[in-house]
Amino acid sequence: MALIDLANPTRFLALAARVLPWLAAATALAFAAGLYLVWFTTPDDYQQGATVKIMFIHVPNAWLAMGVWTVMSIASIGTLVWRHPLADVAAKSAAPLGAAFTFLALVTGSLWGRPMWGTYWVWDARLTSVLVLLLMYLGVIALWRTVDDPSRAGRAAAILTLVGAVNLPVIKFSVDWWNTLHQPASVLRAGGPAIHPAILTPLLVMAIAFVLLFVTLHLAAMRNEILRRRVRSMWLMQAHAAQGA
Amino acid sequence: MTALSALLLRDMRLAVRVGGGALMGVLFFLIVVTLVPFAVGPDLAQLRRIGPAILWLGALLASLLTLDRLLAADHEDGSLDLILMGGTPLELAVLAKAVAHWVASCLPLVVATPLLGLFLNLEPLAIGAVALTLLAGTPALTCIGLIGAALSVALRRGGLLLPVLVLPLTVPVLIFGVAASNAAVAGPMSFGAPFLILCALSLGSLVLGPFAAAAALRHGLE
Numbered sequence: 381m382a383l384i385d386l387a388n389p390t391r392f393l394a395l396a397a398r399v400l401p402w403l404a405a406a407t408a409l410a411f412a413a414g415l416y417l418v419w420f421t422t423p424d425d426y427q428q429g430a431t432v433k434i435m436f437i438h439v440p441n442a443w444l445a446m447g448v449w450t451v452m453s454i455a456s457i458g459t460l461v462w463r464h465p466l467a468d469v470a471a472k473s474a475a476p477l478g479a480a481f482t483f484l485a486l487v488t489g490s491l492w493g494r495p496m497w498g499t500y501w502v503w504d505a506r507l508t509s510v511l512v513l514l515l516m517y518l519g520v521i522a523l524w525r526t527v528d529d530p531s532r533a534g535r536a537a538a539i540l541t542l543v544g545a546v547n548l549p550v551i552k553f554s555v556d557w558w559n560t561l562h563q564p565a566s567v568l569r570a571g572g573p574a575i576h577p578a579i580l581t582p583l584l585v586m587a588i589a590f591v592l593l594f595v596t597l598h599l600a601a602m603r604n605e606i607l608r609r610r611v612r613s614m615w616l617m618q619a620h621a622a623q624g625a
Numbered sequence: 626m627t628a629l630s631a632l633l634l635r636d637m638r639l640a641v642r643v644g645g646g647a648l649m650g651v652l653f654f655l656i657v658v659t660l661v662p663f664a665v666g667p668d669l670a671q672l673r674r675i676g677p678a679i680l681w682l683g684a685l686l687a688s689l690l691t692l693d694r695l696l697a698a699d700h701e702d703g704s705l706d707l708i709l710m711g712g713t714p715l716e717l718a719v720l721a722k723a724v725a726h727w728v729a730s731c732l733p734l735v736v737a738t739p740l741l742g743l744f745l746n747l748e749p750l751a752i753g754a755v756a757l758t759l760l761a762g763t764p765a766l767t768c769i770g771l772i773g774a775a776l777s778v779a780l781r782r783g784g785l786l787l788p789v790l791v792l793p794l795t796v797p798v799l800i801f802g803v804a805a806s807n808a809a810v811a812g813p814m815s816f817g818a819p820f821l822i823l824c825a826l827s828l829g830s831l832v833l834g835p836f837a838a839a840a841a842l843r844h845g846l847e
Contacts, residue, residue: 532845554800
């Protein structure tokens with residue numbers, strides 16, 4: 381089935397209904413396998429003890445925090461260039477998910493930082509640029525919530541998303557530069573030990589589980605958004621009919 | 626060309642006449658700088674140390690203040706529709722508006738910087754560095770703000786949304802502006818590197834801003 385066939389929302393809904401249970405099951409399986417590996421097979425770190433297990437939640441969330449913006453950027457190109465009817469639905473429903481993953485990455489990072497660095501928050505370059513990323517997600521969501529007409533909101537949010545995609549590397553670079561200027565890299569060791577397979581395998585399984593979780597939630601959110609728009613247009617039609625009568 | 630220069634002159638005239646907000650930004654800048662000693666204490670040594678940062682923050686906020694009128698006023702009286710339908714490329718038209726806005730709202734901030742620098746006990750060298758970095762960096766702020774203004778032009782609560790959209794994107798400009806100002810006084814970095822990056826940011830946004838803003842206007846107002 382080509383991407384263009386999915387432009388018909390009904391066809392997309394049918395596909396989503398067929399695929400979603402399988403995706404949800406796969407997500408649950410991947411999480412079960414990943415959590416089993418994390419809790420029962422990975423050794424505790426010789427320095428960090430059991431807190432190293434936070435990493436298996438933290439790192440996939442941080443990867444997704446950036447990955448979801450990429451998904452939104454591709455969807456935005458779909459909105460502006462190809463005018464694909466589902467592109468802005470995809471972009472809109474990805475934004476809160478991306479914000480949630482970014483928020484979770486920050487929270488787990490700060491919970492991890494408390495025992496490791498002795499503080500919940502340091503103005504480290506990585507933390508700071510992820511915080512700016514969260515602010516940009518919230519800005520996109522705010523824009524979606526300010527414009528009441530969905531297709532106009534979609535194009536405005538698409539432009540903002542692409543401007544953000546151009547700016548994110550610049551922000552990342554400048555925050556790195558700022559941090560090395562202001563404080564030496566004392567908190568986070570640059571590089572760190574190479575990752576042992578005993579850690580890497582569970583981490584990758586958890587990453588797959590989180591990606592599956594995102595795909596599942598994204599499809600479900602897109603379905604909800606399509607249904608919400610149908611309800612909205614029905615209301616509008618009803619209101620017009622009432623006005624005409 | 627004449628259409629563009631006419632637009633430029635018109636915007637600058639509107640900004641300085643009654644109802645225009647050109648000097649409002651400078652007044653706001655002055656107030657922000659006046660408020661800082663109340664918050665951090667009147668210790669002159671401390672103020673001298675954080676002075677460049679205060680001036681940059683104040684200028685950043687002051688340049689945001691007038692942004693929501695940049696396109697919204699023209700949208701309300703209908704002249705924005707004429708610009709959209711006119712023969713002049715929209716990208717150039719919004720660039721002309723941004724230049725006019727920069728001359729009317731940001732240049733006064735740069736001019737006011739030496740006086741405010743005296744309040745903060747800055748040395749002449751630091752005052753010069755802050756004024757120079759503001760001169761080089763405020764075009765980036767205006768062009769990034771232009772995108773935000775174009776996105777929020779037709780919204781009822783656009784003025785509220787604008788800072789939320791624009792401020793995260795101004796992080797690099799703030800970082801390199803303050804870094805260059807501090808480097809000029811204290812080191813250990815050279816002034817040149819961050820200043821050149823600041824100029825690069827301005828030039829980059831000068832390209833990105835008008836295109837993104839024009840796209841936002843075309844899609845937003847139909």
